[in-house]
Amino acid sequence: MNGKRQMILLNEITKLNTKQAGWEPYAWYKEMRDNSPVYYDAEQDVWNVFLYDHVKRVLFDHELFSNKKQRSLIPIPDRLESRSNVNLVDPPDHRKRRALLSQAFTPRSLKEWEPRIQGIVDELIANMEGFLTIDIVEKLAIPLPVTVIADLLGVPSQDRHLIKGWSDILFLPYNTEAYADIDRRKGIAMKEFVEYLYPIVLKKRQHPEDDIISDLTKAELEGERLTDEEVVMSAIGLLGAGNETTTTLLSNIFYSILYDGPNVYQQLKADLSLVPNAVEEVLRFRFPASMDRRVAQDTNVFGPQMKEGQAIVAWIGAANRDESQFANADIFDIHRSGNQRHLAFGAGPHFCLGAPLARMEANMALASFVKRFAGIHRVEAFDVGEHLTESIAGQSLTSLPIGLQT
Numbered sequence: 001m002n003g004k005r006q007m008i009l010l011n012e013i014t015k016l017n018t019k020q021a022g023w024e025p026y027a028w029y030k031e032m033r034d035n036s037p038v039y040y041d042a043e044q045d046v047w048n049v050f051l052y053d054h055v056k057r058v059l060f061d062h063e064l065f066s067n068k069k070q071r072s073l074i075p076i077p078d079r080l081e082s083r084s085n086v087n088l089v090d091p092p093d094h095r096k097r098r099a100l101l102s103q104a105f106t107p108r109s110l111k112e113w114e115p116r117i118q119g120i121v122d123e124l125i126a127n128m129e130g131f132l133t134i135d136i137v138e139k140l141a142i143p144l145p146v147t148v149i150a151d152l153l154g155v156p157s158q159d160r161h162l163i164k165g166w167s168d169i170l171f172l173p174y175n176t177e178a179y180a181d182i183d184r185r186k187g188i189a190m191k192e193f194v195e196y197l198y199p200i201v202l203k204k205r206q207h208p209e210d211d212i213i214s215d216l217t218k219a220e221l222e223g224e225r226l227t228d229e230e231v232v233m234s235a236i237g238l239l240g241a242g243n244e245t246t247t248t249l250l251s252n253i254f255y256s257i258l259y260d261g262p263n264v265y266q267q268l269k270a271d272l273s274l275v276p277n278a279v280e281e282v283l284r285f286r287f288p289a290s291m292d293r294r295v296a297q298d299t300n301v302f303g304p305q306m307k308e309g310q311a312i313v314a315w316i317g318a319a320n321r322d323e324s325q326f327a328n329a330d331i332f333d334i335h336r337s338g339n340q341r342h343l344a345f346g347a348g349p350h351f352c353l354g355a356p357l358a359r360m361e362a363n364m365a366l367a368s369f370v371k372r373f374a375g376i377h378r379v380e381a382f383d384v385g386e387h388l389t390e391s392i393a394g395q396s397l398t399s400l401p402i403g404l405q406t
């Protein structure tokens with residue numbers, strides 16, 4: 001199913017071959033920033049940039065670095081490359097496609113969603129009552145984003161286990177050894193997911209409700225309504241973009257509070273207004289994302305000669321630790337000013353459409369949690385290396401046990 005699009009395999013560039021090393025790639029990022037900031041990987045014919053200014057330039061400059069590409073880091077299923085796909089196109093066409101989706105993410109719609117999201121957060125926190133130890137990934141980081149997206153798209157939230165299962169498989173990263181098996185599983189997941197969504201789209205076209213799928217059935221692109229297939233693919237695309245990423249953010253927030261700095265929880269407890277800045281600091285400090293582009297013209301903007309058609313990876317997680325932008329960048333500091341200049345949501349024309357939603361979910365979840373629990377503590381036996389899985393955003397936690405004080 002992914003025959004057309006050749007994958008760029010990041011762990012073959014980093015050579016960080018254990019899961020644990022993938023979880024803490026920051027020493028490697030530093031080495032690259034200091035010694036090989038513009039690095040050519042000959043095995044895969046891929047350029048790599050690590051400095052903040054370079055990464056930002058790659059993300060902004062669509063004339064030199066295009067999103068119309070034949071190779072990719074993110075395993076985007078072929079069927080998602082439809083006319084309504086917002087990510088695989090450059091301006092000016094990009095603007096029309098983005099306008100279709102962006103109505104759903106205006107500040108007004110977010111305001112309307114606020115009580116729905118708070119309701120989901122409250123329910124998840126109520127489910128933690130009475131436990132001395134919980135797995136925060138299972139209790140919050142997984143269910144919150146998938147329930148929110150299911151609700152906003154207008155698909156039944158009791159089906160969230162199905163949706164999460166399909167979305168995990170569809171966006172599973174490829175690796176060389178299990179390529180054929182992963183591809184086969186993705187094919188099955190896509191077929192099942194499409195069969196599940198189709199009747200929902202047909203129903204909403206006839207009887208629109210207050211949700212994004214209904215909006216998409218009414219939306220027009222170049223004077224024509226989107227087809228059922230295009231609506232289905234847009235819905236799957238939104239799930240792919242917003243589900244696992246937000247789960248990773250929520251898990252990493254709790255990991256950073258427990259392991260990356262002293263007394264962070266008590267500082268938040270004493271002053272809840274620190275919550276939004278703490279969330280931004282996690283996005284800066286512990287979100288090892290990368291994005292890729294196609295070099296669209298021969299160029300030497302970064303020094304070495306890059307040729308049209310080559311791939312380039314912008315290492316966002318490395319840019320976010322660049323000392324030229326963030327003093328003491330390797331220190332996790334929830335009081336840091338200016339940390340929202342991080343690039344975890346991208347930059348330029350493709351800047352994350354869901355950033356306000358992800359921020360709202362994370363801020364609400366963290367504030368409500370801190371209000372409810374007097375303290376949290378590490379579980380001694382926890383060994384991070386045994387609780388990691390590969391994900392498109394680098395290594396992510398499969399579970400994170402935390403002790404609760406009520």
Ligand code: HEM
Pocket residue numbers: 059086087088098101149238239241242243245246249287289291343344345346347349350351352353354355357358
């Ligand atoms: C912590 C959570 C999230 C992170 C770190 C994140 C990160 C990103 C990044 C880095 C990009 C830029 C891609 C590029 O430059 O090619 C992006 C684009 C996008 N994101 Fe997010 N995202 C998050 C959550 C969400 C959510 C919740 C949604 C929607 C429900 C969403 C929808 C999108 C869409 C539609 C795009 C494509 C925009 C375009 O190409 O114009 N994201 N995201």
